[in-house]
Amino acid sequence: MLCLQTRQLTYRFRGGVALEGIDLAVPAGAIYGFLGPNGAGKTTTLRLLLGLLAPQDGEILVFGGRLSGSNRPKAMRRIGAMIESPAAYGNLTAHENLLLLQRIHRCPAARIDEVLSWVGLSDTQGKRAAQFSLGMKQRLGLAMALLHGPDLLILDEPTNGLDPGGIVEMRQLLQRLNRECGITFLVSSHLLAEVEKFATHVGILHRGKLLFQGSIDDLHAHRRAVSEVRLRTSDDAGAASWLRQAGHIVRRNAAGLTLPHLDDAGIEAIVAGLVGSGIGIHGVAVVQEQVDLENIFMDMTEGGSCREAA
Ligand SMILES: Nc1ncnc2c1ncn2[C@@H]1O[C@H](COP(=O)(O)OP(=O)(O)OP(=O)(O)O)[C@@H](O)[C@H]1O
Ligand SMILES: [Mg+2]
Numbered sequence: 496m497l498c499l500q501t502r503q504l505t506y507r508f509r510g511g512v513a514l515e516g517i518d519l520a521v522p523a524g525a526i527y528g529f530l531g532p533n534g535a536g537k538t539t540t541l542r543l544l545l546g547l548l549a550p551q552d553g554e555i556l557v558f559g560g561r562l563s564g565s566n567r568p569k570a571m572r573r574i575g576a577m578i579e580s581p582a583a584y585g586n587l588t589a590h591e592n593l594l595l596l597q598r599i600h601r602c603p604a605a606r607i608d609e610v611l612s613w614v615g616l617s618d619t620q621g622k623r624a625a626q627f628s629l630g631m632k633q634r635l636g637l638a639m640a641l642l643h644g645p646d647l648l649i650l651d652e653p654t655n656g657l658d659p660g661g662i663v664e665m666r667q668l669l670q671r672l673n674r675e676c677g678i679t680f681l682v683s684s685h686l687l688a689e690v691e692k693f694a695t696h697v698g699i700l701h702r703g704k705l706l707f708q709g710s711i712d713d714l715h716a717h718r719r720a721v722s723e724v725r726l727r728t729s730d731d732a733g734a735a736s737w738l739r740q741a742g743h744i745v746r747r748n749a750a751g752l753t754l755p756h757l758d759d760a761g762i763e764a765i766v767a768g769l770v771g772s773g774i775g776i777h778g779v780a781v782v783q784e785q786v787d788l789e790n791i792f793m794d795m796t797e798g799g800s801c802r803e804a805a
Pocket of ligand 1: 531536
């Protein structure tokens with residue numbers, strides 16, 4: 496079941512297109528990493544989802560219903576969000592900030608201590624939010640987003656500016672909330688390596704277009720599929736000629752030979768064939784060049800439109 500879905504979501508600023516026909520699909524229970532470099536359109540998408548901008552084209556479905564008209568208030572009660580920097584009052588303590596929100600949401604007062612404990616801010620006592628470290632401010636923002644007990648949390652770069660320890664803490668906190676409270680997360684980031692550590696699903700946005708969407712396993716499979724096989728042999732010229740005759744595409748340079756992706760059986764076959772032809776194998780390596788987001792973007796943009804994993 497999908498918790499959140501968009502169909503052909505489009506938004507244009509005066510300066511140009513920010514989003515072009517985005518079809519997001521966030522499964523219930525997922526931690527969906529919404530990836531993209533600066534200016535890709537992540538914040539614009541999240542603002543549209545939260546009704547902070549009005550879609551110019553396309554539609555948004557939340558919990559199976561359209562996010563519009565009389566449906567909107569009901570759906571919004573089930574969503575919590577932290578977009579860009581958290582909006583806490585600096586002259587109030589964490590507890591006081593939450594007290595204000597508790598009155599708005601009309602949720603039980605006991606919920607304040609509960610969310611403060613979740614985010615590890617129970618012991619901040621009289622400290623005002625303005626005196627908080629960045630990590631504490633992010634955690635207060637999360638507590639504010641969590642207070643009314645949402646089923647879906649939308650977080651815009653929640654680890655931005657945090658040190659490595661703070662990033663790990665935030666990641667573990669989101670995973671715990673997902674596991675123990677069943678909250679679905681849509682979390683934007685520009686760091687693939689970070690998202691891979693905790694997301695179950697990813698969407699990759701580039702210049703307003705969704706280039707890839709699927710589970711983290713689908714992304715890994717895609718990356719494997721674009722890996723290369725590198726060979727060092729006793730006779731590279733002879734090996735290249737044998738491989739070409741066997742129907743392979745081979746590039747040769749001073750470091751050896753490079754072939755496009757082969758699975759294990761394919762590697763076994765070429766090694767056996769070359770050895771059988773009297774060519775010694777000095778090294779075989781499977782290299783995944785697409786290790787960072789930029790390389791993935793380059794590879795995917797060459798391929799054109801969004802690749803949706805089944
Ligand atoms: N208020 C605005 N007016 C005009 N253009 C805007 C506005 N807000 C965003 N844009 C443009 O829309 C595009 C997407 O911006 P957006 O903030 O959604 O990107 P982002 O993926 O969140 O980037 P970042 O990683 O830097 O936060 C950019 O080209 C940006 O310049
Ligand atoms: Mg942004």
